[in-house]
Each structure stands twice: as structure tokens, then as C-alpha cells.
Amino acid sequence: xxxVKRRELLGKFAARQQSAFVAPPTEQEARNATQARYFxxxxxxxxxxxxxxxxxxxIKDKIVVVNFMYAQCEGICPGITANLLKVQKILGDRVxxxxxxxxxxxxxxxxSPKDLKHYVEMHRVKPxxxxxxxxxxxxxxxxxxxxFSDGNPKLDKDKSNHIGMIRYGNxxxxxxxxxxxxxxxxxxxxxxxxxxxxxxxxxxxxxRIGRDAKSRA
Amino acid sequence: xxNISKKNRRKEKEILNAAKNRRELIAAQLSRxxxxxxxxxxxxxxxxxxxxxSARAPQFGGGGFGGNxxxxxxxxxxxxxxxxxxxxxxxxxxxxxQPVTQFTGPxxxxxxxxxxxxxTGLPYEGRTRPHQAFTQFPAQKLYEVHQQQxxxxxxxxxxxxxxxxxxxxxxxxxxxxHYGEPILVxxxxxxxxxxxxxxxxxxxxHLHNGHTPSESDGFPCDFFAVGQYYDQHYPNVLAGFSSxxxxxxxxxxxxxxxxxxxxxxxxxxQNVYKxxxxxxxxxxxxxxxxxxxxxxLPTYPDFDIxxxxxxxxxxxxxxxxxxxxxxxxxxxxxxxxxxxxxQPFFQVKRRRYRFRWLNGGPSRFYKFYITNPNNLxxxxxxxxxxxxGNLLPNPVQVSGVEIAVAERMDVIVDFSAFAAGTxxxxxxxxxxxxxxxxxxxxxxxxxxxxxxxxxxVSDSVxxxxxxxxxxxxxxxxxxxxxxxxxxxxxxxxxxxxxxxxDEFFDCNDVRFRVKRNTAETWNLEGGFNWEHPVHIHFEEHxxxxxxxxxxxxxxxxxxxxxxLGENDDVELFFRFRDFVGRYPMHCHNVIxxxxxxxxxxxxxxxxxxxEGCDSNHHH
Numbered sequence: 021x022x023x024v025k026r027r028e029l030l031g032k033f034a035a036r037q038q039s040a041f042v043a044p045p046t047e048q049e050a051r052n053a054t055q056a057r058y059f060x061x062x063x064x065x066x067x068x069x070x071x072x073x074x075x076x077x078x079i080k081d082k083i084v085v086v087n088f089m090y091a092q093c094e095g096i097c098p099g100i101t102a103n104l105l106k107v108q109k110i111l112g113d114r115v116x117x118x119x120x121x122x123x124x125x126x127x128x129x130x131x132s133p134k135d136l137k138h139y140v141e142m143h144r145v146k147p148x149x150x151x152x153x154x155x156x157x158x159x160x161x162x163x164x165x166x167x168f169s170d171g172n173p174k175l176d177k178d179k180s181n182h183i184g185m186i187r188y189g190n191x192x193x194x195x196x197x198x199x200x201x202x203x204x205x206x207x208x209x210x211x212x213x214x215x216x217x218x219x220x221x222x223x224x225x226x227x228r229i230g231r232d233a234k235s236r237a
Numbered sequence: 238x239x240n241i242s243k244k245n246r247r248k249e250k251e252i253l254n255a256a257k258n259r260r261e262l263i264a265a266q267l268s269r270x271x272x273x274x275x276x277x278x279x280x281x282x283x284x285x286x287x288x289x290x291s292a293r294a295p296q297f298g299g300g301g302f303g304g305n306x307x308x309x310x311x312x313x314x315x316x317x318x319x320x321x322x323x324x325x326x327x328x329x330x331x332x333x334x335q336p337v338t339q340f341t342g343p344x345x346x347x348x349x350x351x352x353x354x355x356x357t358g359l360p361y362e363g364r365t366r367p368h369q370a371f372t373q374f375p376a377q378k379l380y381e382v383h384q385q386q387x388x389x390x391x392x393x394x395x396x397x398x399x400x401x402x403x404x405x406x407x408x409x410x411x412x413x414x415h416y417g418e419p420i421l422v423x424x425x426x427x428x429x430x431x432x433x434x435x436x437x438x439x440x441x442x443h444l445h446n447g448h449t450p451s452e453s454d455g456f457p458c459d460f461f462a463v464g465q466y467y468d469q470h471y472p473n474v475l476a477g478f479s480s481x482x483x484x485x486x487x488x489x490x491x492x493x494x495x496x497x498x499x500x501x502x503x504x505x506x507q508n509v510y511k512x513x514x515x516x517x518x519x520x521x522x523x524x525x526x527x528x529x530x531x532x533x534l535p536t537y538p539d540f541d542i543x544x545x546x547x548x549x550x551x552x553x554x555x556x557x558x559x560x561x562x563x564x565x566x567x568x569x570x571x572x573x574x575x576x577x578x579x580q581p582f583f584q585v586k587r588r589r590y591r592f593r594w595l596n597g598g599p600s601r602f603y604k605f606y607i608t609n610p611n612n613l614x615x616x617x618x619x620x621x622x623x624x625x626g627n628l629l630p631n632p633v634q635v636s637g638v639e640i641a642v643a644e645r646m647d648v649i650v651d652f653s654a655f656a657a658g659t660x661x662x663x664x665x666x667x668x669x670x671x672x673x674x675x676x677x678x679x680x681x682x683x684x685x686x687x688x689x690x691x692x693x694v695s696d697s698v699x700x701x702x703x704x705x706x707x708x709x710x711x712x713x714x715x716x717x718x719x720x721x722x723x724x725x726x727x728x729x730x731x732x733x734x735x736x737x738x739d740e741f742f743d744c745n746d747v748r749f750r751v752k753r754n755t756a757e758t759w760n761l762e763g764g765f766n767w768e769h770p771v772h773i774h775f776e777e778h779x780x781x782x783x784x785x786x787x788x789x790x791x792x793x794x795x796x797x798x799x800x801l802g803e804n805d806d807v808e809l810f811f812r813f814r815d816f817v818g819r820y821p822m823h824c825h826n827v828i829x830x831x832x833x834x835x836x837x838x839x840x841x842x843x844x845x846x847x848e849g850c851d852s853n854h855h856h
Contacts, residue, residue: 044397046431058563104824170733181732182732182733183733183734195432197503202741210744219359
């Protein structure tokens with residue numbers, strides 16, 4: 021699909037070279053380009069054993085929160101999972117309704133859907149937050165495309181010290197950013213709430229949860 | 238067919254596999270750097286013979302991005318953007334902001350306009366805190382600015398770009414301001430609904446490095462929404478006016494070259510890359526803009542030229558500006574823009590010019606030289622007169638000057654030594670292959686990035702500006718005093734993210750409190766293998782020592798961006814005067830900034846009891 025798209029675009033670009041002034045890309049064209057670049061439509065399996073397509077079923081038209089972990093991780097995952105549990109609690113029944121949380125395993129060879137289901141039960145993860153596994157080379161490609169790799173190959177191989185960021189975004193609006201998985205849960209919630217749309221883009225409406233600035237002194 | 242041995246069948250399957258894998262690789266649009274990282278490609282560009290891959294490099298028509306290395310020895314570094322012919326368009330000069338006699342909306346007030354606008358359901362104004370110095374410094378000029386979409390040409394061989402602008406201009410219009418003349422800017426957010434793939438339509442505009450009250454400083458969480466405005470009050474007053482040097486402040490704290498840009502938390506890199514940046518020039522009785530008066534610096538605007546540099550990537554298939562969302566280390570562009578045009582030319586007369594050089598980022602470090610392409614061994618010295626917009630005590634002659642992201646270097650270049658018809662190039666010779674920091678190799682003349690061409694023209698010309706060779710004196714550096722507090726900051730990396738003292742940015746987390754009108758020592762340490770241009774808002778600092786050495790001549794004045802190299806240990810002297818509120822410190826490699834290398838501190842009248850320097854650092 022990507023190759024066809026590129027031929028189309030090459031044709032368009034050649035035409036554009038002759039004209040100085042061209043219309044800006046439409047929202048759909050821009051979304052397609054973003055999808056081609058960052059969200060491969062690979063097949064994943066949820067902790068409930070359901071097969072899903074990454075872009076079509078998990079990302080398209082949604083507000084999403086994505087992180088990477090693995091079941092036996094004893095480094096940063098417990099802290100991040102704990103944070104995300106708090107996030108899920110604060111967001112309540114929005115999770116699974118209009119905010120979608122995904123945790124993807126870094127060790128698909130080890131973490132079968134059943135292993136992930138066990139992890140979910142052990143940590144009392146509520147519905148709406150899905151854990152995912154898949155084919156190892158596709159999972160590896162996915163994590164690189166989403167920005168979860170380290171430029172240093174040695175560091176990148178060490179899964180116990182993996183990237184601790186959370187990618188959050190609003191796919192139709194094409195807002196994509198990252199926040200630290202080890203930040204305060206309230207900060208993660210605030211960042212996610214900015215994805216709610218134009219009204220949430222003002223500090224006083226919607227996004228703040230009424231928490232006063234906390235000082236260390 | 239039955240004769241095909243098992244070996245042949247296996248070979249056939251391998252060939253099919255190879256084709257399938259190559260197709261998948263291409264579809265995956267992995268950048269060359271990804272391929273090397275994945276162990277699939279040697280640095281010479283060949284696919285490593287692995288199961289199912291052939292030894293021939295695949296055809297990469299499209300492709301991902303990443304830190305392309307402009308390895309000037311030609312070992313690697315394939316550009317991603319489409320080719321463009323250099324030096325075909327003139328350097329743009331940004332228009333000057335014009336004030337308005339009154340606002341189209343309600344007149345400005347100290348308190349924010351919190352009435353609800355029925356069209357948006359939000360308050361008219363995005364500001365949440367009152368102007369603390371509104372009546373003390375009544376605005377003498379009013380400006381309206383609209384952040385909006387703009388269709389811009391960066392080069393005739395690339396299609397029109399859809400960018401984000403202030404008042405339709407990319408880079409943004411230049412403010413020409415004067416000390417003693419407070420201004421108020423009504424900043425409207427009219428950004429479009431379609432962001433084209435990156436950027437967010439909530440903004441917080443920061444005047445870097447204004448001595449500005451916090452509520453007008455563009456704090457990262459002071460963003461406002463489409464349909465709102467935000468009044469920003471710029472007193473244009475010297476630091477110390479209510480503390481160390483009443484009533485007018487310390488003349489030695491004068492600033493000349495500032496800039497303004499978006500500072501919205503988590504999206505700063507995207508919004509600034511998309512066009513939201515411009516200059517803010519401050520004149521006074523010494524830096525007058527008229528070479529017949531004051532310090533007699535070259536006359537503005539004819540011989541005083543602001544230049545903002547930006548390196549960018551353009552999609553190889555569509556030719557449109559592309560931002561790498563997956564990059565956490567630093568984006569290195571392969572197209573070099575000056576004032577918004579790729580590799581422009583600039584005609585100069587045979588006299589001295591003042592250039593205000595600004596590295597607008599996103600991540601690259603530059604070291605600029607003036608190269609004669611027809612005589613590469615020629616060294617063309619010039620004079621640095623200002624660092625980070627602060628005029629030095631005396632000019633410093635150099636053959637090359639480094640500029641990290643957000644640093645400014647005011648320089649004087651004398652073209653009178655060159656015959657008419659001479660062509661010179663402004664050349665970056667600092668090698669950088671990794672978004673996180675330069676390699677620190679200086680490449681030979683002619684092998685760097687030639688960002689701008691100077692064309693010396695034959696007009697006869699008078700030059701009434703001061704000759705830096707006569708060693709004119711500008712401002713003294715304000716003397717340092719003993720400090721009340723010492724704080725220590727380590728800039729490092731943790732699980733692929735960027736930290737200060739092992740923690741991430743959180744708008745609601747006040748890391749420490751500084752007592753207004755006191756002085757402090759801050760020790761900044763760089764981590765392993767990265768380089769960070771660190772910016773602290775609000776006041777200029779002085780570098781007391783760098784790795785226990787006195788700073789170089791260029792760094793002996795006041796600055797607001799301090800470069801932190803690998804394992805560097807820098808001691809800074811700071812004062813925090815006159816205004817209170819929240820301010821950030823952060824790395825100005827905006828990719829690092831967005832991946833949490835920032836902290837909030839507050840200035841108030843209480844301070845705190847934290848004392849964070851170990852015995853290696855003196856107080």
C-alpha cells in the first residue's frame with residue numbers, strides 16, 4: 021500500500037514542481053501520510069486473545085495512550101504500570117469509551133496473550149486498557165516507528181532499561197507527543213486531557229483537575 | 238521440475254523471502270539510520286547478507302527520517318530532502334511590527350478578561366494571572382499579532398509550504414523596541430484546524446530573554462486556545478530597577494538582540510519548527526540604531542541585519558516540510574534556511590555590517606566561518622560584539638564562532654577588504670552526525686554547510702560606524718557579589734528521556750523557590766555523551782567558571798543560554814530581581830525540551846531552605 025501511495029505522490033510532486041502555488045494537503049492526505057510513517061497496520065493480539073490491526077482498530081479516530089513494557093520487567097515497568105493504573109482510575113469510564121490505553125510487550129517471544137492476561141489480573145487493570153503482543157519483528161518495527169528505540173544499539177538491546185516514555189495523541193487531530201511514564205499520574209492525566217480538543221487547550225477549562233502547584237520547599 | 242534438488246528449492250525460497258523482506262523493508266520506510274541500527278545495513282550502504290536479504294542495497298524512494306549525518310568527508314549521510322539549487326533567492330528581511338493606536342477588542346486591563354466569549358465557550362483571554370507591573374509601566378505602544386496559517390515559499394524548486402506564522406510572516410515580524418518604552422502585545426490564536434501532520438493549536442509565546450513578569454513570559458503551561466487572545470506586557474526595563482539599581486535599573490544589564498517563539502509544553506519543537514519564531518530588538522541611548530550616535534554600531538535597518546538560521550527536512554516525495562515525531566534525540570535538517578529561505582544570497586556593500594545571528598534550531602550546533610570559495614585557504618576574521626544579545630565589554634576578533642540553539646551572536650563583518658564582485662559564503666564547519674550533540678570536528682573550508690552567499694557589490698559607500706579594531710568599549714560586566722544560595726543541576730538521560738536532577742518536567746511541580754532580589758550560584762553538570770544548550774528565563778547569568786577555568790573572552794559577558802558539553806561543569810552567577818512568579822529552566826534543543834528536560838522554579842518573597850551544592854563547589 022505504501023508503494024502505491026508513493027507512486028501517486030511522486031506523480032503529484034512532479035506536477036507540483038511546475039506550479040509555484042499548490043493547495044496545502046487536506047486533513048485526510050495528512051492523516052494518511054502520518055499513518056504510513058508511524059502506524060503500520062500490523063496484526064496484534066490482545067490479552068483477551070482477540071486479533072486486532074494496529075492502525076485500523078487501535079489508533080484510527082481515537083485518543084490513545086501507548087507505552088511499552090514486558091511482564092517480567094523489574095526495572096521501570098512496575099512504576100509506570102502503577103502510574104497508569106492511577107491514570108486509569110482518575111479517567112474512570114472514559115478509558116475504553118473515548119480514551120484508549122495500550123501497553124505493548126517488548127518481549128513477544130515470552131509474553132503470550134495468556135501471560136499478559138495474567139499480568140492484567142495481577143495488577144487489577146480495569147477494562148478499556150489493553151495489553152498487546154504480536155510477531156517479534158513486527159513489534160520491533162512498531163516500537164521504532166513510535167519512537168521507543170535508543171540510538172545507541174547497545175542500550176537499545178537492553179530491554180530491562182527500555183524507553184520509559186508514554187506516547188499520547190489524538191489521531192484525527194494529528195496531535196502527537198510524549199510524556200514521561202514516571203511523571204506524576206496527575207501530570208499524565210492532564211496531558212491526556214489536552215487531547216480532548218480545542219476547549220481543553222486552555223489551562224482553566226477541563227484539563228486541570230484542580231490541583232494546586234505543589235512546592236518542594 | 239521433479240529434478241529440482243532440495244538445495245535449489247531452498248535457494249528459491251530464500252530468493253522469494255529476500256524479495257518479500259525487501260518489499261517489507263521498503264514499505265516500512267525505514268531510514269538509512271534505522272537500517273544501520275537494526276543491523277541490516279553496513280555503513281557503506283549494503284544490505285548485510287542475512288536470511289532473506291540480498292547483498293544489494295534496496296531502492297529507497299521514500300523513507301523515514303532520523304539524524305542524517307553530514308559527514309563532510311563523504312563517508313555517508315544521504316540527504317533526505319529533494320535537491321535544491323543554492324543561492325537563487327535573496328535573503329528576506331522580515332517586516333517590522335507596527336503598533337496600533339487602539340485595540341479592535343476591549344482595552345487592556347491589569348486583570349485578565351475572563352468574560353466568556355459565546356463563540357468559543359471560553360474566556361476571551363487565555364491569561365490567568367494579573368499583570369504585576371501594569372500601572373508601574375503603562376504601555377506606550379500597543380501591538381496586535383495574529384498567529385495564523387501562512388502559505389510560504391522556501392525555495393522555487395519546492396512546493397508552497399503551509400506553515401504557522403505571526404501575522405502571515407515566516408519568520409515572524411521583528412519588534413523594534415526601546416528601553417524606557419513599555420509595550421503591550423495582544424496575541425491572538427487564529428491557527429487553523431488542520432495541522433497538516435504536526436503542531437498543536439494552543440500556544441504560549443515566550444520573549445527570549447526578556448526581563449519580563451512571569452504572567453507575560455510565555456510559561457509552557459500558559460497556553461491559550463484558538464479564538465482566545467493573551468495580552469503580554471513587556472516593560473522594557475533594565476534589571477535592578479527596584480532592587481540593586483533604582484529607579485532605572487543597571488545600564489550594564491542592557492540587552493540588544495532577543496527573539497520570541499512558541500513555548501507550549503510538549504509541543505514546542507513542533508510549533509517552532511512550523512514557523513512560530515521571530516526577532517525582538519531593543520535599542521537605547523547607546524545601541525541607537527544610528528551609527529552617528531552612541532556606540533556607533535552600524536545603522537539599522539540598512540546595515541544591521543537580523544538572521545535566523547534553521548535546518549529542516551522536507552519529504553523526499555512531496556517536498557513538504559516534515560517533522561520526525563519519533564525523534565527524541567534531536568532533529569538534524571539537511572536544508573539550511575536563513576530568514577526562511579533555503580541558502581539565500583545577500584548583497585553587501587564594501588563596508589561594515591552588523592549581523593545578528595540566531596540559531597533557531599531545532600537541534601543543530603553551528604560554527605560559522607566566512608569562506609571564500611575561490612580561495613579556500615583565506616581566513617576571514619570578523620568581530621563578535623554581542624553574546625546572547627548582550628554587547629560584550631569589547632569586541633573580540635575571531636575566525637569562527639559557535640552558536641548553539643537559541644544563542645545569538647552579534648557580529649561585525651567588514652567587507653571593505655574585498656573587491657566588488659567577490660563572493661563569500663557563510664559556512665558552518667562544525668560536524669554533527671547525531672541529534673544529541675556535535676562530533677566537535679571542524680571540517681576544512683568549503684566542505685561544510687554553506688548557508689548564505691554574500692555578494693560584494695561595487696556601490697561606493699560611506700561607513701560612519703565604529704571600527705572594532707579600535708577596541709571600543711560597550712558595557713562593563715556588572716560585578717558579581719557573594720551569593721545567598723548554591724544549587725546544583727545535573728542534565729542527563731534516563732530511560733531514553735531527558736532529565737534534570739533525575740526528574741521530568743511537570744508544570745505543577747515547583748522544584749525550588751528563589752527569593753526575589755537575591756543572588757545565587759548555580760552549578761550545571763552535563764551528562765555522558767550529550768550536549769545541551771541550557772536556557773534559564775528572566776535574568777542574564779554570568780559564567781564564573783567552565784570546568785574550573787575562566788571562560789573565554791566571548792563568554793565573559795552576560796548570557797542566557799549556556800552550552801553544557803559532555804561532562805562539563807559550569808558555575809553560573811545569577812540574580813533574580815524585580816518581578817515574581819513561575820519561570821522555567823530547560824535545554825533548548827527543543828526535542829530534549831519536549832521529552833521533559835525542563836523544570837519549573839518560582840521567584841517569590843520567601844525563597845526556600847534547599848541548599849544543593851556538594852563540597853566540590855564553592856558557595
